[in-house]
Amino acid sequence: MRGTGKAEVFAMLAHPVGHAKSPGMFNELFERLGLDSLMVPVTCAPERLDEFWAGMDAMSNLKGVIVSIPYKVPMLAKAETAHPRAARVGAANILRRLPSGGWEADNFDGYGFVLAMKNKGHAMAGKKALLVGAGGAGCSIAFCLAEEGVADLTIADIDPARAARLAAEVQAAFPACKVRAGAADPAGMDIAVNATPVGMHAGDPLPMLVANLTPGMVVFDIIMEPAETRLLAEARARGCHAEPGRPMMDCQMQAMSDFLDAERKNRG
CATH class of the missing domain: 3.40.50.720 (NAD(P)-binding Rossmann-like Domain)
Structure with missing residues (x-):
């Protein structure tokens, strides 16, 4: 069963977010694998991003965030570490929660x-x-x-x-x-x-x-x-x-899934 109180939560952040394909694709994956996980589309006005992110960051069960326009550049600054793919372009399209509680960014475009x-x-x-x-x-x-x-x-x-x-x-x-x-x-x-x-x-x-x-x-x-x-x-x-x-997009999704360990392949 998906969506229980123990679910791992992922987010898709964009503004607007209605066009985003990732939530549907990931939720279909979770359903197919029988995982208690879900991806939620989220959005906010750009001028309220810092306020919005403070709340998201405080969610201890938020495991990762896929990022789209117009947030790829500002969200890189929210990460404490970044893969060179993200650092060299100055933009992130994904963040994952680190054991420390901070965030690591990458860019799979x-x-x-x-x-x-x-x-x-x-x-x-x-x-x-x-x-x-x-x-x-x-x-x-x-x-x-x-x-x-x-x-x-x-x-x-x-x-x-x-x-x-x-x-x-x-x-x-x-x-x-x-x-x-x-x-x-x-x-x-x-x-x-x-x-x-x-x-x-x-x-x-x-x-x-x-x-x-x-x-x-x-x-x-x-x-x-x-x-x-x-x-x-x-x-x-x-x-x-x-x-x-x-x-x-299919190749990006697999790379993102691996980055987030969304399929729980690397956990005992």
């Missing part, structure tokens, strides 16, 4: 993307890549692409200054990768990634210049809904490997 790419057999080392979007997810993906050995990375964003800052940070961390800010043009690329929300709604423009997509190129759209974005349809029509966002 880029990790989930890389694992999804590998699961589909797409090599990254030595390739040329275009990343559209220098926000939270894009930032994490940029570092992970460079870490995987991408030879050349172009970062495009609606805010050119933000793209330039991210390019400089990734270049400094991974000197072997040639990183620059540029246009959302996939001409000559091996990999093209949309890490923006452009494409979630009917009537959205295309996030990149699809006329320059070529057969054999990997086009990855991190959007989960719709599963078949206009970008993916255009890519598939041009003979590209069109990869949707759900596998990235």
